[in-house]
Amino acid sequence: MFRGLSKALDWLQELPSLHYKHAPSNERMLCLLKHCGNPERKVRFVHITGSKGKSSTSQSLAYLLSKQGKRTGLFSSPHIQSYNERIKIDNQPISDDEFLVVINEVHTAAQNCSSQGSRPTFFEKIFSAALLYFQKKHCEWVVVEVGIGGLHDSTNVITPQLSIITNIELEHCDILGYSIEEITYEKAGIIKTGVPVLLGSQTHNVVFNIVRKTAEHQTSPLYIYDSCTQHSIRKQGIDGITATLAVTPCAYRGKSNSAQTSNTQVRSKALLTHIVQNQMLATLGLAILRKHAHTIETLPAKLYFPQSAQLPCRGELLHNTLYLDIAHTPQSLSNTLRFCSMFFSQSILLLGISQDKEHERIAKAIALYLPCFQRIIVTKAGSIKPQNPTLLYNALKNTESHFKKQSTRRSTLRCINDHYTAFEKALAYAKKKHAVLVICGSSYLCSDCRKYYLTEYLSHVS
Template sequence: MNYEQTLEYLFEKLPMFSRIGAAAYKADLANTIRICQSLDQPQNKFKTVHIAGTNGKGSVSHMLAAIFHAAGYKTGLYTSPHLKDFRERIKVSSNGEGLQEISQQFIVDFTEKIKPLIAEIEPSFFEITVGMAFDYFRESGVDIAIIETGLGGRLDSTNVVFPELSVITNIGMDHMNILGDSLEKIAGEKAGIIKEKIPVVIGEVLPQTISVFEATAKEKNAPLHIASKKRQAVDWKWKNHELIVEVAEEHVTDHKIFHLDLPGIYQLKNLITVLESCYQLKLKGWNLQDEIIHKALRQVKKLTGLHGRWDIIHQHPTVVLDVAHNQDGINQLLEQIEVTDHHRLHLITGFVKDKEVDRILSMFPKNAEYYFTQANIPRAMESATLLQRAQGHGLNGRKYPDVNTALKDAIAVAGKDDLIIVCGSVFLVGEVQIN
């Protein structure tokens, strides 16, 4: 098979969460363990940082990967889902150029190698991509790999690593049909990445979740570090498409200034999580100097290829892509919109069927122009259904067959001082054609 045929095989043959939802989720680690055994345990051949959380884990993963790369370590990065190209999920340091995507040839060769096992155990798409990432990182000789969970933590396919550090960014209401219908239950699933005697950083705590993390950490003899107790973002501003943040640190008189090329104000929390993670990793002997951290945070997008986080793709009118897709993510996006100068607001949105769509729609402002659309995946809620649901919340707009038609219309009618947001689904944002 060539590369295109291989991708078609992987997408069509294996159950894929982005397409069919919970039916693709395997609630145990048996297949992943078998895959890793067949590959001679590649995940044990390099160091890792393991990252879970409802929101922010992608940004935190990319920031840490940028920092390790800038510090001179050969760095692997595994994240999901991809926006446009499958190869975005698996990246490795390439000299001074930043992290480069996995090669097409490796994907072809790996798939041929693993085909007999696929026929035997019928794994999910995610289980196979995790094995592929581990194998690629070993073959590439990485010093460390930043591993983002797919869903949850305890039973996530990535949870076969024994990391240098575990990180849980935050807990919110998402994937309740799989992870549980309360913050405590969801926290319990995410806390499943906490390992025996391995330090864990918690980015953001809530009254409902702190006791869950404390109990799990105590049971595992894992040192627990709450990032928001050690540092706080005390001020911020935007300048030249950068987020400039003033950070106060416990027991330190002078504040530090950080420049981020990720301008979303929700990155304030992620920055605090990253800084505490770096501090704990330094204690384990990793040479992550302050100067390197500052340098890397100014060029996360350049070094890692991260997109879709308050991603400004057009000016006059301003067009922003953001992968916010659950209640917490949308709430943070709306907070960002409130502090962004604009005249009229145009919201292009679409969701997958298993999201709490009515709760999210109830949060949206009534005075925006709405463009209801859908991603080209089976899980997508039809735009006509979304329009009908939105009208029940006093939101008015039109339905569109795809995001690019909606975006074209929005740009055509928007004034130069208007703000156009595309949000609601990673898959919807991924389909935007950037000219």
């Protein structure tokens, strides 16, 4: 029994968040839940996976359900400032006292499971704590974001009312596989028998083919975002985005494809179009839940996603000075840097990518936008994951001659190993040049810099 949250969190982190691709089942997870009273059987879920956009889609759908008066839980990762952020009800993080209560219950359950075999990991323990909390608080709906992959993820012990698969790219290749096909099979593993599945926009055609075959095998109605929606971005700027959205929830090759079209005007404080597209994906998810006989109201003529409906460090602009985005895949980084090149006349780039990412592909993908920055600093991706910033620095250096030929504007490229030192130097230079400091890449880098900026830097300059 832990008397304080600090000691309880130390216990949570005793074993890392290992994901066992070749494990035959989620035996440890199932054992934990059994000794916790099987809270996963008492709540309705939406399960969300993907390579890009799963966090903002999860947050958006939870927001939409809450706006309909449904008591809605959200389990997501990673956190930015505290572990409490991973477990929310109606956008409010779990309190320290309530967190301590459910961790103590999971600790007791884990002791029973440890006597029967291997010890549960961090991710298994915190997900069990989340499920206990959602059950205790009588949540009507819980949106669950997958940790990594899907098929062998610890969250894949739930039976949802809807599964959502966002855009799939190469990621976590050492765990999920080194091809789009392998990764898609892992992601499609969240599809359950008879449960409708929604597939977001995809870059690779093979994703659709694999998901379609899996859905057919599981006799699950399949909804394709690009077939069920039409949208148009009307306005984009520093104040947000306005768009129109038409939603027609027709299942792919369904027996009855008659569905009413809902026309909605979407206003969002999000700055990036792909985040608004994730909000539209969540909106379609809501319409599908309604179609499948759940007590969901019709879509309103106007939808507004305020800043509170956004996740921190996902296209977040603080005081018109610091721009944070945990974009870390080639496509998402390209989207973010394209936005910065359009709307920030003066900007500095601080970039940190984890060691398991493909630095050469990232360098090639973002080379076009690098001349838009006066200074580019490569650093460590925060203080947790193993990394060598010179890998990305050298990859960018190899593209330097190319992007200098494409632009008359000269950018300086530097590598600073310590990310706090890199942040201080970048922020000082941005302030001197009246520029926006753009921080991209690892969630750990964005988290550390955001926390330092809000707690240390602002207190010194005020």
